[in-house]
Amino acid sequence: MKHHCKNPIWVLVLFLICSSFPLSAQEEEKEVLPLESKFKEPLTKVWFNTYGNIRISKRLFWVAQTHFRLQETESTPFVGQMAQIYNRHAIGYIYSKKFNVSLGGVLRLNFNTDEASVDRNLVPEWRIWHQYLFAMPLSSIMTYHRIRIEHRWSQGFEENSEYIFRNRWRYMFRLKVPLNSHKLEPKTFYVSPEAELIMQSGKEVVASPMEDLRLTTTLGYIVTPRLTFAAGLMYSQGQQLSNGGIYKQSWTLRFHMYFSPDFRKVKNKLPAIHFND
Amino acid sequence: MLVCTPLALQGQETLHYAGPLQVGKYKGEAGYDYKVMGKDTLLNGPFLMERSNLEALLENEDSSFLFSGTFKDHYPTGFWRFQFGEFQSNSQTQVIDYQYRVLVSGTQEEASGTLKKGRPDGSWTYTVNRIKDSEVEQTLFKSNIVFEDGIPQRSFRIENESSTLVGRFLRNGLAHDEWSLYVTDEVEAVESWFFNDGVLERIQSSENDETKAVQMSGNTMEQRKTINLDARYIKILQLQLPASDSLNVFERGMPKLLAENAQYYKKIDNILSELGESAFLPEFKVKVAHFPLNSLETVQLDSIKAHFGKSKIISESLLNSTQLNILKLSDEEALFLYSIVSAISENFLNPIEKVVDYHEQGILEFVTRDQLIRKLWPKGKPSTKIEVGKETNGVGSRKAFALPNAERFEFGGNTMSSIEQLAQYATFSLDSVQQLLNNKLTKEQRQQELIALEEELIVQSNGLNHLIDSVSNNVTGVNEDALLQIKAIADSSLSRYSAMEEVSTKFDYARELVDCYTQLKALTKAIAVLPTQWEEIQQKYQDGVWNPFTATVMNEEVKKRITGTYRKVLVPYFLKWVQSDLSCDNADELVLLMQGTYQRMIELRDEETSKLERKLRKEQDPKMVMQLFNIQHQVKEN
Numbered sequence: 001m002k003h004h005c006k007n008p009i010w011v012l013v014l015f016l017i018c019s020s021f022p023l024s025a026q027e028e029e030k031e032v033l034p035l036e037s038k039f040k041e042p043l044t045k046v047w048f049n050t051y052g053n054i055r056i057s058k059r060l061f062w063v064a065q066t067h068f069r070l071q072e073t074e075s076t077p078f079v080g081q082m083a084q085i086y087n088r089h090a091i092g093y094i095y096s097k098k099f100n101v102s103l104g105g106v107l108r109l110n111f112n113t114d115e116a117s118v119d120r121n122l123v124p125e126w127r128i129w130h131q132y133l134f135a136m137p138l139s140s141i142m143t144y145h146r147i148r149i150e151h152r153w154s155q156g157f158e159e160n161s162e163y164i165f166r167n168r169w170r171y172m173f174r175l176k177v178p179l180n181s182h183k184l185e186p187k188t189f190y191v192s193p194e195a196e197l198i199m200q201s202g203k204e205v206v207a208s209p210m211e212d213l214r215l216t217t218t219l220g221y222i223v224t225p226r227l228t229f230a231a232g233l234m235y236s237q238g239q240q241l242s243n244g245g246i247y248k249q250s251w252t253l254r255f256h257m258y259f260s261p262d263f264r265k266v267k268n269k270l271p272a273i274h275f276n277d
Numbered sequence: 278m279l280v281c282t283p284l285a286l287q288g289q290e291t292l293h294y295a296g297p298l299q300v301g302k303y304k305g306e307a308g309y310d311y312k313v314m315g316k317d318t319l320l321n322g323p324f325l326m327e328r329s330n331l332e333a334l335l336e337n338e339d340s341s342f343l344f345s346g347t348f349k350d351h352y353p354t355g356f357w358r359f360q361f362g363e364f365q366s367n368s369q370t371q372v373i374d375y376q377y378r379v380l381v382s383g384t385q386e387e388a389s390g391t392l393k394k395g396r397p398d399g400s401w402t403y404t405v406n407r408i409k410d411s412e413v414e415q416t417l418f419k420s421n422i423v424f425e426d427g428i429p430q431r432s433f434r435i436e437n438e439s440s441t442l443v444g445r446f447l448r449n450g451l452a453h454d455e456w457s458l459y460v461t462d463e464v465e466a467v468e469s470w471f472f473n474d475g476v477l478e479r480i481q482s483s484e485n486d487e488t489k490a491v492q493m494s495g496n497t498m499e500q501r502k503t504i505n506l507d508a509r510y511i512k513i514l515q516l517q518l519p520a521s522d523s524l525n526v527f528e529r530g531m532p533k534l535l536a537e538n539a540q541y542y543k544k545i546d547n548i549l550s551e552l553g554e555s556a557f558l559p560e561f562k563v564k565v566a567h568f569p570l571n572s573l574e575t576v577q578l579d580s581i582k583a584h585f586g587k588s589k590i591i592s593e594s595l596l597n598s599t600q601l602n603i604l605k606l607s608d609e610e611a612l613f614l615y616s617i618v619s620a621i622s623e624n625f626l627n628p629i630e631k632v633v634d635y636h637e638q639g640i641l642e643f644v645t646r647d648q649l650i651r652k653l654w655p656k657g658k659p660s661t662k663i664e665v666g667k668e669t670n671g672v673g674s675r676k677a678f679a680l681p682n683a684e685r686f687e688f689g690g691n692t693m694s695s696i697e698q699l700a701q702y703a704t705f706s707l708d709s710v711q712q713l714l715n716n717k718l719t720k721e722q723r724q725q726e727l728i729a730l731e732e733e734l735i736v737q738s739n740g741l742n743h744l745i746d747s748v749s750n751n752v753t754g755v756n757e758d759a760l761l762q763i764k765a766i767a768d769s770s771l772s773r774y775s776a777m778e779e780v781s782t783k784f785d786y787a788r789e790l791v792d793c794y795t796q797l798k799a800l801t802k803a804i805a806v807l808p809t810q811w812e813e814i815q816q817k818y819q820d821g822v823w824n825p826f827t828a829t830v831m832n833e834e835v836k837k838r839i840t841g842t843y844r845k846v847l848v849p850y851f852l853k854w855v856q857s858d859l860s861c862d863n864a865d866e867l868v869l870l871m872q873g874t875y876q877r878m879i880e881l882r883d884e885e886t887s888k889l890e891r892k893l894r895k896e897q898d899p900k901m902v903m904q905l906f907n908i909q910h911q912v913k914e915n
Contacts, residue, residue, distance in 0.1 A: 053825040061825060097828060135828030142827055176827060184827045186834075225822035225831035258826045 033207060033245040039237070042249035044072045046079050053092070053260040061260075063090040063102050071113050085109040090129065103130045106150070112157045119157035127152040140182050146172040146196075166202030168211065176220070186225060192218040198238070207244025212236050218254065228258040291322060298326055300551045303342055310348075320348035320553050329362075334381065338365040344548060351553040352395045359545055361386040364408070380410045384417065388545055395555030396427030403541050420538045422559065429561060435534050440467075442534045450562040451475030452506060458531050468530045475503060475564035477514070482530075491518065499566040502643075506561035507539060508532075513565055513643045516635075516652055535561070569642050570693075577697040578636050584700035585629050591707040592622045600718055611717055614710050616665035617678045621710075624663075625703035628653035632696055647691040658688050658695070661702060680705055723784065730787045734774070737794035741767050744798055748805035759804050759855040763797050766859055793861035800864050803871045804855070807848060810875050814840060817882050838890045839881055842902055847874055850899035873908045881906065 052064035067086035072078050090104020106127035112119060131148040150168040155161045174194035181188040198212040218232030234252040239245075291310045298307035303326070310322025329341035341364065346357030364383035371378045385408050390401030405418040420435040428450040435442045444456030452475055458468040471479040481490040493514075504510060511532045542559050549555035570578070595601060595618045605612040631653055635641050641649070650658070661683035665676060680686075686702045688695050742764065749760050770790055777783045818840050819832040834840070851871055859867070881889075889905055896902055 051826065055823075055825075092825070094823075094825075097823075097830070100825070100828070133828070137829070142829060144828070184824075184829050185831050222824075222827075222831070225824045225833045228824075228826060260825050262822075 033243065037245050037247055039247045039249055040240075042235075042251050044078050044080070045083070045250055045252040046070045047252055047254045049086075049254065049256045051256065051258045053258075055260065055262040055264060057264070059094045061092045061094065063088065063092050063104060065089075073113060073115060075115070081113060082111050083113050084111065088129070090131070098135050100133050101131065102133075103128075105129070106152075110154075110157075114157075117157060120159060121157075123155055123157055125152060125154040140178055142176045142184060144172070144174040144176070146170070146174070148172070164202065164204045166200050166205060169199040169201070170196060172196035172214075184222060186222050188222045190220050190222070192216075192220055192230070192232070194218070200241075204241065208239035208241050209244075210239050211241075212238035216254065218256070220256075226260050226262070228256075230254075230256040230258070232256075300326065300344075301547055303344075303548070304328065305342065317351075319351040321350060323347050324353075324552070331379070334364060334366050334379065338363065338383070346392070348553055353392045353549050353553055353555055354394060356391050357389065359386075359388040359548070361544075362408075367410075382409045382411075384408065386541070388541070390424075392549075392555070392557075393426060395549065395553065395557070397422075397424040397557060398426055399424060403538070403545075405541075418537060418541070420541070427556060427558075427560060429559060435538050437534060437537065440530070440534065442531055444470075446561070447474065450560055451503070452477075452561060452563050456531065458534070470531060472563070475562055476501065477563065477565075493517065500568070501564045502567035503562050503564050504643075505558075506535060506563045508536060509638060509640060510563055510565065512635075512638065512640055516640065516644045516648060517566075535559075565643050567643060568645055574693040577693045578632075578641075581629060581693075581697050581700045582633050582636070584697075584704040585626065585633055588621070588626055588700070588704045588707050589630075591704075591711050592618050592626060595707075595711060595714065596622065598718075600722065601714060604718065604721055608717065608721075611714065613665065613676050613678075614714050617663055617710055618707065620663050620665050621703050621706055624659040625699055629696065629700050629703070646693055650691040650696070658699065661686055661688070663706065678706065678710070680709060723780075727780065727784050727787065730784070730791065733791055734771075734787055734794070737791055737798075738767060738771055741794050741798050741801065744801050748801060752805060752808065755849070755852045756804055756807060759852045760801060762856050762859060763801055763804075766861070767794065767797055770861060789861065793864065796861070796864040796868060799868045800855070800859075800871075803868050804852075807871075810878075811844065811848075814843065814875075814878050817879060836882065836886055836890060838893045839878070839886060842893050842896070843874070843878055846897060846899050846902050870903075870908065874903070874906070877906050877908050 047067060047069045049067040050065060052062075054062040054064060056062055065086065065088040067084070067088070068082065069084040069086070070080045071083035072080035085108070087107045087109075088104070089106075090102040092100055092102040094100045106125075106129055108125040108127065110123050110125055112121050112123075127150050129148060129150040131146060133147075134145040136143045136145075148168075148170040150170070152166050152168060153163045154166070155163045172194060173196075174192060176184060176190050176192045178184050179189040179191060184190060194214075194216045196212075196214040196216075197210070198214070199209050200211040201209065214234055214236040216232050216234035218230045220228055220230030222228045232254050234254055235250070236252065237247050237249045240248055291312050293308070293310050295308040296306070298305065305326050305328030307324070307326035309320055309324040309326075311318050311320050313319070323345075324347065325343075325345045327341070327343040327345075330339050333339040339362075341360075341362040343358070343360040346353055347355040349355075362381075362383060362385045364381040364385075366379045366381050369380065371380075384405060386403070386405045388401065388403040390397055391399040400421065400423045403418070403420045404416065406413045407415045407417055415438060416436075418437045420433070422433040422435075423430045425448075428448075429446050430448065430450075432443065432445040439461055441459045441461075442456065443459070444452065445454055447453045452470075452472040454472060456470045456472065460467050468482045469480070470477060471481070477493050479490060479492055481488060483489070539559055542557060546555065546557035549557050595615070601611060601615060605615045632641070632649070635644075635649075644652075662677045662679045665678070680702065683702075686698050688698055688702075745760050745764050749757050752760065770793060774783070774786055774790055777786060815834075818835055818837075820835045821830045822833045823829075824831050851867065851874075854867055892905055893902070896905065
């Protein structure tokens, strides 16, 4: 059992190491880097994210996420206008209580937030993503390591602009600390600090491998095992693709709804807990 | 019979069996020849059966035996030998001439002689020896009798360690002439029985140089019958002997030796009869006077037996009644009646019991009725007026009991009819006494019971109050009110009881109350456990659900509509019942209902209930809910 458990991790680690070589090979600069790194003024954003995990069999679930991401504009500061709509889907496999994987696709709708732009207002972006989630209990706290790899095809808002291909390498560490209970259970508030580093690679990525570093703290409430609400504040910074010397910054208010319906018949559900039986 | 005899082939040929065999209580290895005739297996030829166990001997002790002889057409015939040994060893062995020897101690019985068609024929010797270290130490018993075709002949000799009996027979086996018993350290015969052609004429016995002789009634006109000289004969002699004679020869001496001999012969007969056809008996014959029972007497004896049986039951039940034995200490009349029963038992029943026994043993026909009655009632028959009580020097009182129709009973005349009258009178008297006593006892019993009942009532009442006090610490609000209501009902019932005056209604109500308190206790407990039960139900109505976002299993409340209905409809209904409608009559019903409800709640967790949950959505009526829950108790309309 243990032996099996280790396998996917090693494969992943190897994969990560190997695919980091092309990164260092590309050192040809396009833009002139400033002498000192330059931090742009932080943007404010508001995200409304829904996360659906729909159980379809003892070990399989369907991941269905829809995110609405708004970004400040001059006319509507703070809340801003719609920037992206995410449609993220995948099929997940529960390997054990401590490990699950998902594989699926994303259709992201990018809205042009540049009010001065005369280009297209809406362009699609396509992704294939896979994710490896490790969960470990630590006393009453749960800790999570999430590795997510995305292969994305994106394009600019200009007419007839070409799709560019990039890989994204994401690692996130997260805690969930129950506040009013000794464990995560219904009617529990929890606080969830997290840190995620998003690296990228691809032909277009020359001096800006660090796409984003996100530091978030969320306060959540577990209504039932099938429904949780959370809200939090995220600070993020990352290199601009076009110039690695320029760093974007943002403050994001995030609102989340997690739901996990289970439409299976009762007799198929049991035993829900014992994955290893 | 022959448990191990295998099914053999038809035909006349002789077959052989060798293997284990059980004969009566003897289990051992046997070898014998037999033939099959039709469906019967007939022993025919040599027979040997034995058992001995060296291991058992060395360990503790061993019972060995050996039977050997010959059968002819299933009859033991020819020379036979029987050995029975009970041996212990000292567990020491010697090797002598290539043989291991173990010295044994114990007793060895040995019988040998010739049989003819299963009957002893010729000389038979039966010896019992005490063995010490494999040598005869003492002869405990020895009998030597010569038979001809099963009939003892000429003279015989039976001896044990202390005495020797010598006697002789006529050719037809009848005892004849003088039979003498010698004691080892006396020269002269100590006891002599003089027979003439089987009829005992005189018994002479000497003890301490004093010779006593008893002339047996030798009326030659009497009808005589030839019977075996056995225990029955001795009893007949005892009865025939005049009451005045204190000859105690019957418990010892000659009869004892004869009985001992008969017992050994019986042992052999049991074995031989089990194997084949035989009649191995000493068959000593004597003649006794015979007074056959006529048909009227037979009928009377049946009646005596029936009356005696009935009387015995009554007298024993009364004499052994603990209640009566206690009552007689305080109640003079009870004491009087008890004494009457005791007197009847002694003066009527004990002698009549003997008559019944003698009849069963076939002895009555050898004794004249007059002799019998004189023997049974040496001081004369009792009167119909049964007197009890002490009177010494004119002090004290004697009371008498007699049936009202006593003059109809006639005890006179020493006939079977008078014994029947006595038996009847005893039965009727006991019947009447029993009735008198029963009335007394019932009244007394009720009084005692009421006292006991009241005691129990107090215990129950205290117990209930105690219980309510102890559990009310752990409950709150409505539950506590319900408990207080139970207390109020218990208290008011007790007040009502103490206000009652009529004993019989009091009695009934006390009984009801004891029941009621038991039920109120049960109800108190049922209410006290409600909070615990609710916790248990909540625990039970949880389901582990996998939460993919936390990657943990979380308990989820399930079937909330059922638990909700239980908490919001059923439990309040029970508590309301206690507070408004509770009575002694319906407390048990409520307890059952509460228990049933909890039981169903536990069951419903695992049942398919989606339909039920839908129906519950609109249902608030507790009775309907219970119906939907299918709670196994019929709710009484109240």
